[in-house]
Amino acid sequence: MKNSAFRIVAVPGDGIGLEVMKAARAVLDAVTAKFGGFALDFQELPGGAHCYRHTGTAISEESFTVCGQADAILFGAMGWPDIRYADGTEIAPQLDLRVRLGLYAGARPIRAIPRVPTALADPRAQGIDLVILRESTEGMFASRGRGEVIDDREARDTQVITRATSGRLFDFTLKLADRRRARGRPGLATVVDKSNVFRSFAFFRKIFHQRAQDFPHLQARHHYIDAMALDLARRPWDFDVIVTENLFGDILSDLAAGLVGGMGFDPSADIGDDPGLFQSCHGSAPDIAGRGLANPTAMLLSAAMMLEWLGERHSIDQCVVAARVVEQAIDRVFSDRRACPPDLGGTDGTAAVTRAVITAL
Numbered sequence: 001m002k003n004s005a006f007r008i009v010a011v012p013g014d015g016i017g018l019e020v021m022k023a024a025r026a027v028l029d030a031v032t033a034k035f036g037g038f039a040l041d042f043q044e045l046p047g048g049a050h051c052y053r054h055t056g057t058a059i060s061e062e063s064f065t066v067c068g069q070a071d072a073i074l075f076g077a078m079g080w081p082d083i084r085y086a087d088g089t090e091i092a093p094q095l096d097l098r099v100r101l102g103l104y105a106g107a108r109p110i111r112a113i114p115r116v117p118t119a120l121a122d123p124r125a126q127g128i129d130l131v132i133l134r135e136s137t138e139g140m141f142a143s144r145g146r147g148e149v150i151d152d153r154e155a156r157d158t159q160v161i162t163r164a165t166s167g168r169l170f171d172f173t174l175k176l177a178d179r180r181r182a183r184g185r186p187g188l189a190t191v192v193d194k195s196n197v198f199r200s201f202a203f204f205r206k207i208f209h210q211r212a213q214d215f216p217h218l219q220a221r222h223h224y225i226d227a228m229a230l231d232l233a234r235r236p237w238d239f240d241v242i243v244t245e246n247l248f249g250d251i252l253s254d255l256a257a258g259l260v261g262g263m264g265f266d267p268s269a270d271i272g273d274d275p276g277l278f279q280s281c282h283g284s285a286p287d288i289a290g291r292g293l294a295n296p297t298a299m300l301l302s303a304a305m306m307l308e309w310l311g312e313r314h315s316i317d318q319c320v321v322a323a324r325v326v327e328q329a330i331d332r333v334f335s336d337r338r339a340c341p342p343d344l345g346g347t348d349g350t351a352a353v354t355r356a357v358i359t360a361l
């Protein structure tokens with residue numbers, strides 16, 4: 001922390017990224033003013049698919065450097081289906097940043113918010129409270145930009161799993177399960193893979209159980225990805241911390257978000273060495289972009305995760321408390337039905353939900 005203020009780089013990106021970033025900035029301003037003890041110095045940078053269209057680069061080298069020197073990075077959403085590289089893939093600088101900053105642990109909490117309808121009628125769905133940890137720098141995504149299409153006849157992408165990254169990821173996983181255990185969760189970590197078929201996944205699972213030996217008081221389990229897809233839809237309340245490969249985590253976290261209200265409620269943190277990157281899991285939502293309809297909750301929860309991470313990392317209690325207060329304000333907005341966004345069938349747009357959260361602070 002420099003000059004008693006955290007340096008935050010904000011990259012709104014594309015589509016609803018701009019709208020939810022505005023919401024996050026407003027809530028962060030409000031909560032910072034309320035608490036004191038810390039300040040957030042924002043620097044907003046261009047980046048994303050439209051930036052690529054206008055300038056020829058998705059995020060400039062200078063911006064990458066500024067991101068690397070920040071205390072934390074807040075991303076909106078990036079990508080636009082019509083804007084693509086020549087190989088047909090999309091512009092996704094958030095993926096580049098995860099790799100360049102070594103942000104190997106993509107944490108995606110899935111929590112039932114009071115009175116936000118869950119996809120499952122079972123009353124136990126109200127107790128859904130799990131975290132999916134998506135490895136975010138290798139796995140199948142290691143092939144990004146490297147896959148080959150041979151004579152328009154055959155295509156290949158190759159998965160990479162390393163002991164170094166997997167070991168760090170599993171240590172992060174087990175420590176998280178341990179911290180959650182102190183808050184009453186079951187102390188359960190589950191690795192998700194396809195080790196019945198692929199050597200890379202058998203290696204992944206082996207490293208998980210090796211690391212888990214250092215945490216004998218935790219339950220370390222394994223699950224195949226296909227069975228996990230089933231069980232997340234059938235009994236998600238039985239899981240606590242789930243850790244998996246990049247592509248599997250990408251898919252499973254959207255599935256899990258669908259259980260607790262959809263993409264509008266799914267925050268994330270990409271954690272590595274330094275700095276952390278915080279972003280809602282959803283994309284730029286071209287179907288609703290520019291109309292003020294986006295549910296900002298996922299982004300506001302991501303902003304709260306940023307405050308918690310900064311506070312814990314720099315031992316600033318007010319910052320951790322501020323994170324909790326934002327989360328509680330969001331819960332209150334929904335539990336008291338103070339706002340109902342369109343993705344829940346209501347008519348309160350981004351600004352109305354944001355105002356309701358600020359009032360609840």
Ligand code: NAI
Pocket residue numbers: 016076077078079080081090094263264279280281282283284285286287288293294295296298343
């Ligand atoms: P998406 O997450 O943007 O949208 C999927 C569906 O969820 C849409 O119907 C959308 O309206 C809805 N939705 C998403 N966020 C919402 C919110 N906050 N409130 C209400 N409804 C919301 O995924 P899609 O359509 O597959 O991708 C659109 C673009 O975003 C693509 O260019 C894609 O590459 C990019 N993308 C970027 C991500 C990122 O920046 N981390 C993640 C996922 C996709």
Ligand code: MG
Pocket residue numbers: 250251254281
């Ligand atoms: Mg995704």
